[in-house]
Amino acid sequence: MTDDRHDDLTEEEEVFFDSVDGVQSTTTIADEELLDDINVLVDARSTAALMNILTDLHSADIAAIINELPEEEARYLFELLPPEEASEVLLDLHEHVREELIEELSATRLTEIVEELDSDDAVDIVAEMDEETAEQILDTLEPEESAELRELLAYEEDTAGGLMATEFPVVEVHGTVEHAIDAVRMIAEETPDIYEVYVVDEDGTLRGIVDLKDLLLVRHGTPVADIMDAEVISVRTDVDQEDVANVMRKYDLLTLPVVDGENRPVGLITFDDIADVIHEEAQEDIQRMSGILDDTDTSSGVFDIFRGRLPWLLVGFAGELLAALVLSSFEAELSRVIAAAFFIPIIMAMGGNAGIQASSIVVRGLATGELALSRTFRRLSREFMAAVLNGTICSALLFGVVYLWIGDTYFGLTVGLSLLVVITNATLVGATVPLFLDRMKIDPALATGPFITTSNDALGLFIYLGFLTLIYL
């Protein structure tokens, strides 16, 4: 993510756009100069001039600007936007900025905005309101729209039902191309993004999908049954969003129909929802691996950062007290060979690294479905062999270092052998624990946090000092 354009700018000018060289737009692209202007105009509350500038900007860029403004200025700028633009911008804001804004907006303004949105986005916005406001908005909307939103609100946020939009064109399987085009026309006003038409039979059961491209190219009067693709992959409303993302990625799907228990289409999920899911799920994995609870990002405040991190720090704390106990139980041995303490860090760190290397691959493989259950044994045996190879090399090196440094062959052999066993053991623990958790229906990602490192620390020290006592002393 390097950007040469930044080189010749002063600190002040490096505003908040991570502009990328080679990305271009026929609309105004928010650049540093423009952003300085906007800041000045916002301070001066120059409404007319700002509205002029804003009409030329993409909603995602306006959102990026508002994300950076203090609360009052953010609200001022947001209130200048016409409802259609405002609804797009609201979706693109950082979650905490959006929540602050929603709290401040009038019910009338919120209703305007919700009316502009597709059902899947509208429901996300309504879900972020406090209950009272949400009820007020839902009561103001047209009965049909309100009923739809209430229905969508009932689905878990991270399931297919929570992701889907309910605007999609449907045509009966006995209809013609013209019926399909009419179906597109009927919802084209509500939603700009239409790529396919769902084909259903008399019971409303999903039978096939027709591409818009095929509607364009075939002769008038062609039955939709002739051009539909009957190989339909669909998901039920209760399927988890990570599974939805995996299915869409596996089968390269642009849209995925969501069906009820009777296989009747009730919604659709589009690629862009999924890009966000893949991004979110990866973010979640990374946060878990780093020992952070899920709900922080780069824009979180001090208290959120603090709260997101403390729990795992405390788990690590408790675990390392166990390590202290292990060490204290070898106090006599340690005071006889004080040099043994020098290698505590290397034993701990190498075990920790080897364990994390193994666990992160297994956890990720389980999450994406790449690693299925039957391959468990193959995976474990490969991990074991790789660990022995790595452990042998590191141990030989450590023996060499200890021998040259401390000048004690027997001590060097003990430390080296310990390292081999610790690396192998930590690798197996790292690879096994997530598989075991998965079997127990517990989220295997738990194993990548400080949990596995910490248990490997205590275990590794026990192995090291145990060997020292048994072999060397």
Added chain:
Amino acid sequence: MTDDRHDDLTEEEEVFFDSVDGVQSTTTIADEELLDDINVLVDARSTAALMNILTDLHSADIAAIINELPEEEARYLFELLPPEEASEVLLDLHEHVREELIEELSATRLTEIVEELDSDDAVDIVAEMDEETAEQILDTLEPEESAELRELLAYEEDTAGGLMATEFPVVEVHGTVEHAIDAVRMIAEETPDIYEVYVVDEDGTLRGIVDLKDLLLVRHGTPVADIMDAEVISVRTDVDQEDVANVMRKYDLLTLPVVDGENRPVGLITFDDIADVIHEEAQEDIQRMSGILDDTDTSSGVFDIFRGRLPWLLVGFAGELLAALVLSSFEAELSRVIAAAFFIPIIMAMGGNAGIQASSIVVRGLATGELALSRTFRRLSREFMAAVLNGTICSALLFGVVYLWIGDTYFGLTVGLSLLVVITNATLVGATVPLFLDRMKIDPALATGPFITTSNDALGLFIYLGFLTLIYL
């Protein structure tokens, strides 16, 4: 990723499908029973029966089956597929399975397959062949297709040029809807996925984009200029794939035009390429964080696992030798207060965890563009405050534990104070190093590997033992 269906299956039946309850298809879904059948039929080389089964399966499922077969059986099954199906399956295979297969296939078969593919996929397959085979295939193809592929081969794999397909419909800005539909028809045979038509002026410069939906709904003879969206975002061929993914995600784009230096469209990137990029980039970050070089996945062999992991283990090794040196330089102090050694693990681990927590968030924020340069100071000061909060709580706890255990107030205070300083310092190192690397145009993800943990280990021990010597002894 729990799957209740697996509960009542024996070990043998849990074959390699991570089937998800609620995902359905009107085509045959590969289930355990079917897969057992296929295995038996492959062993018996029952060609006719297998071909019958394969025609009902989705290419992604066939690929999943082939991924699991031994090399010879995999080739046998693959050779049964008609070219069109074979080309799809080849794309969906694991990279190492695909490479093995490509090595074994005849030039005629490979040519057939490459001819079936869209240019962006074809070029990926050709790039995986050895040079001689690639030349042979390119010479056999039609001159036009061959020239196209040679051109695409020249782009870096991880840039917009490397991702793009070159099949897209173009219409002149003075044309009508009928011209646009003709443009779609012209390439519909080559490529099944068409969602938009690019509008260019006389020089070939990109001027706008027309949705297929709008082509369907407007009256005959409508000028494309009337229905095109002139707000076009595009990327040059040399833009990095991670930036491409960020742009498409930010602006919610289904397809992204790729242009040359004169802003003439030369290709397009579709959502599904990007889903893979987001997945890959996250995978890469996770691997870096875990101390693994990029090229391993769950299906890698022993030697790949070994090779991917050794480098970072060795970096950790070298770093921890430094920690050993720090400890040895405090040998006299350690032998006076052997209890000081008990708390080496907790000091190291807490510093390590705090450092990783801070660095992973900053690295991820830089990668997605969420954390822009001007917010550096704000970020750092928030990190600092959160670290002081976390450090204070952990330190107070540690003081309590040491006081109750060892019964030495002064020693407890020293250990506790050290922990506070170590956590704060490690957090700042974790947050600063990636920002610094980013400024220096070095990939900040380097900072999340064992590198930062290891330097925090040595630094933390130095702080701890330094305080011990200065304050307590």
